[in-house]
Amino acid sequence: MILTDAEGYTLRALKSASNNGKHVLYLVPIQEALSTDPLPYDAPEFSKMPQANCVSCGQKMPLQMLALHADECSVILQHIAWPVADSDDDDDESLHPEIVTRQITFLREYIQEATSDQLQKLMSFWTGWEVPSNSLQVNVCKGKFFKASTCSRTLMLPADILTMDEFSSTLQACANTASTGFGLV
Numbered sequence: 001m002i003l004t005d006a007e008g009y010t011l012r013a014l015k016s017a018s019n020n021g022k023h024v025l026y027l028v029p030i031q032e033a034l035s036t037d038p039l040p041y042d043a044p045e046f047s048k049m050p051q052a053n054c055v056s057c058g059q060k061m062p063l064q065m066l067a068l069h070a071d072e073c074s075v076i077l078q079h080i081a082w083p084v085a086d087s088d089d090d091d092d093e094s095l096h097p098e099i100v101t102r103q104i105t106f107l108r109e110y111i112q113e114a115t116s117d118q119l120q121k122l123m124s125f126w127t128g129w130e131v132p133s134n135s136l137q138v139n140v141c142k143g144k145f146f147k148a149s150t151c152s153r154t155l156m157l158p159a160d161i162l163t164m165d166e167f168s169s170t171l172q173a174c175a176n177t178a179s180t181g182f183g184l185v
Contacts, residue, residue: 106167124178
């Protein structure tokens with residue numbers, strides 16, 4: 001058994017215990033528990049590693065993390081049933097196709113630019129779970145706030161939001177209510 005100093009195993013102690021490297025040593029880790037949490041993409045450990053941009057969202061990250069991010073990034077967009085902007089409807093309740101298209105574009109852009117944490121909060125608000133569902137519904141309705149029907153996995157986009165900045169900030173505010181309850185902010 002090799003006793004360690006306060007700073008851990010030293011070269012001098014290891015050399016003397018292994019008879020100058022002639023004997024095999026089995027070392028016990030000094031740490032009691034190792035963290036298995038994944039490092040964030042901007043961790044200093046990744047600073048000297050090759051970087052690459054995600055094709056879907058354009059986020060720059062370590063090349064080794066790109067495969068994991070690609071699964072996370074595109075899975076939401078693939079499972080959304082997008083509403084169709086129909087100009088043939090003469091209903092008083094139906095929205096202009098331009099409004100529906102604008103809100104859909106805002107949501108696509110938000111999902112592509114969102115961080116992992118923001119996507120988890122969005123999924124919690126939208127479906128009640130942080131993991132994306134296989135079928136996600138989107139509707140556009142009149143109003144200024146997002147609504148979510150977790151049972152039918154439907155996100156109602158407000159038609160009265162005109163800018164991406166307002167869309168993003170309102171969606172983040174609504175998504176943050178998922179831990180305290182669903183509905184309007």
